[in-house]
Amino acid sequence: MLNRVSRSFAVVIQSLPTELRDAVCLFYLVLRALDTVEDDMAVAVDVKVPLLRVFHEKIYDRSWKMSCGYGPYVDLMQQYPLVTDAFLRIKPMYQKVIADITRRMGEGMAEFIEKEVLTVKEYDLYCHYVAGLVGIGLSQLFASSQLESEEFANMEDLANHMGLFLQKTNIIRDYLEDINEEPAPRMFWPKEVWGRYARRLDAFKAPENAAASLGCLNELVTDALRHAPHSLAYMAKLRNHDVFRFCAIPQVMAIGTLALCYNNRGVFTGVVKMRRGETAKYVQQLCTMADLHQAFDRFAGSISARASELVNTDKNAKLALRRAAEIQEICQKGLEQFPAARKLPQLSRVQVLWKALAYYGLGYQARAHLPELWQQCLAYVLIFMLFAYTVLRRAKW
Numbered sequence: 001m002l003n004r005v006s007r008s009f010a011v012v013i014q015s016l017p018t019e020l021r022d023a024v025c026l027f028y029l030v031l032r033a034l035d036t037v038e039d040d041m042a043v044a045v046d047v048k049v050p051l052l053r054v055f056h057e058k059i060y061d062r063s064w065k066m067s068c069g070y071g072p073y074v075d076l077m078q079q080y081p082l083v084t085d086a087f088l089r090i091k092p093m094y095q096k097v098i099a100d101i102t103r104r105m106g107e108g109m110a111e112f113i114e115k116e117v118l119t120v121k122e123y124d125l126y127c128h129y130v131a132g133l134v135g136i137g138l139s140q141l142f143a144s145s146q147l148e149s150e151e152f153a154n155m156e157d158l159a160n161h162m163g164l165f166l167q168k169t170n171i172i173r174d175y176l177e178d179i180n181e182e183p184a185p186r187m188f189w190p191k192e193v194w195g196r197y198a199r200r201l202d203a204f205k206a207p208e209n210a211a212a213s214l215g216c217l218n219e220l221v222t223d224a225l226r227h228a229p230h231s232l233a234y235m236a237k238l239r240n241h242d243v244f245r246f247c248a249i250p251q252v253m254a255i256g257t258l259a260l261c262y263n264n265r266g267v268f269t270g271v272v273k274m275r276r277g278e279t280a281k282y283v284q285q286l287c288t289m290a291d292l293h294q295a296f297d298r299f300a301g302s303i304s305a306r307a308s309e310l311v312n313t314d315k316n317a318k319l320a321l322r323r324a325a326e327i328q329e330i331c332q333k334g335l336e337q338f339p340a341a342r343k344l345p346q347l348s349r350v351q352v353l354w355k356a357l358a359y360y361g362l363g364y365q366a367r368a369h370l371p372e373l374w375q376q377c378l379a380y381v382l383i384f385m386l387f388a389y390t391v392l393r394r395a396k397w
Contacts, residue, residue, distance in 0.1 A: 001075070001076060001079065001083070004072040004075060005029070005032055005076050011283070012245075012246055012249060012283075013025050015245060016242055016246055017145070019145045019147065020141060020145050020243070022086070022090055023094040023097075023098070023141055024138070024141060026083065026086055026087050026090060026098065027094075027097075027134075029076065030087065031101075031102065033055075033077060033080060034055050034102060034105060034106055034109070035130070036076065036077055037051055037052060037055065037066070039069070039186070041181070041182075041183050041184050041186065042183065045114060048113060049110045049113055052106040052107070052109045052110040053106055055102060055103075055106045056100075056102040058080075059083070059102065060084070062085060062088070064081070064084070065077060065078055065081055066078075091144075097137055097144060101136065101140075104129070105129055105130065105133045105134075107129075108125075109129060111129070116191065117188050117190050117191065118190065118192060119190055119191075120192050120223065123168075123188065123190040123192075126188055127163065127167040127171075128160055128163070128164065130167060131164060131166055131167030132159070132160035132162075134163050135162040135163035136159045138159070138247075139152040139155050140152070140153050142240075147240045148238060148240060148243060149237075149239070155234070155237075157230070158230050158233055161230030161234070162230070162251065164224075165224060165227035165251065165255075166250055166251070166254050168223070169254040169258055172217065172221060172267070173267065173273070175187075175204070175268060176269065176271075177271075179205065189216075193216060193223075197213070197215050197216040198213075213265070214263055214264075214314075217261065218263055218307075218314055218317070221258050221262045221303070225303070225323040225324065225327065228300075228327050229327060229330055232293075232327075232331075235251065235292060236289060244287075244289075245287060248291075248292050249283055249286055252282050252286060252292065252296070253274065253279065253282070255295070255296055255299045256295070256299050259299040259300075260272050262307070262320070263306050288338065289334060290334075293330075293332075293334040293335050296327055296330075297327070297331035297335075300325075300327040300331070301324070304324035304328070307320040
């Protein structure tokens with residue numbers, strides 16, 4: 001089911017330790033179902049609001065299901081009893097976290113159903129409800145599993161920033177999709193910001209409003225950047241390799257997307273996203289804090305380069321420069337603490353295989369001059385060294 005509703009998330013979850021995998025998968029599916037109820041504009045408000053407030057109770061009801069949503073989410077809602085059945089089989093400590101976060105998120109969503117996001121403070125609050133709580137819940141799952149320290153159970157501030165950084169990136173990037181949504185658009189750009197550039201939010205689609213649209217876009221990207229230092233601080237505390245990758249890869253995708261969106265008119269005319277090849281590179285190679293700092297430094301540098309060209313025309317460019325510089329400073333200090341030099345040089349698969357076979361060949365030749373028992377022992381050692389060399393040369397941890 002997870003593969004149908006989110007292939008990308010399914011891939012990332014598969015890399016988690018077995019102890020966490022089912023709990024995180026169910027956490028996602030429960031919140032995805034809750035989000036489907038919130039997103040479906042065809043569900044009447046007088047039905048939706050009460051349901052959001054009690055949705056956390058539905059995960060204990062093996063018979064509950066609902067017809068709503070679109071695409072693969074229709075199947076999720078129709079087959080929700082399967083989610084409930086799996087949820088009731090995981091450890092009670094994980095059930096408690098998932099139910100509590102679902103309750104808090106449902107109440108928050110209900111609050112904003114008929115409420116326009118007016119201020120940046122409300123923007124932060126909405127993002128807290130729909131994404132910050134996800135970060136908080138994941139932190140509690142990490143701590144409960146004992147794969148991370150107990151402090152993660154109470155690390156709500158940093159975890160909240162992690163969620164806000166991701167959610168604000170999605171809200172910024174998805175402007176065109178959201179403004180064109182049928183039967184009615186649901187927008188979360190704060191009026192306190194966009195109201196300084198236009199009378200109507202949909203005005204940004206018009207070519208004649210290009211300058212105003214870019215000014216608003218850049219201000220929102222600059223706002224999102226204030227969460228990045230907190231995200232880096234959170235990830236520096238992670239100790240489990242697989243949990244680190246699970247958290248770090250989406251964060252790199254977020255700052256990479258923000259770098260693409262900054263001063264990019266394409267946000268208002270189409271889809272802006274990182275290239276598949278670049279995304280695949282980070283999914284495969286992002287393994288250490290050094291990798292993370294290098295990626296954040298690179299994308300913050302890209303934003304800084306664009307902002308430096310706008311200091312005379314964009315009133316928020318100087319603030320963007322300061323925030324990008326703050327991120328880069330953290331990354332440079334981090335690279336001193338977690339130096340990339342500790343890693344073996346990265347080789348291509350062909351290079352690794354060629355060198356490994358060469359070393360194996362040399363060892364095999366030397367084997368001929370030894371007694372038979374020693375020859376057999378050396379053969380096993382050489383096979384093990386071939387495997388170990390290949391793994392270690394490709395590993396970055």
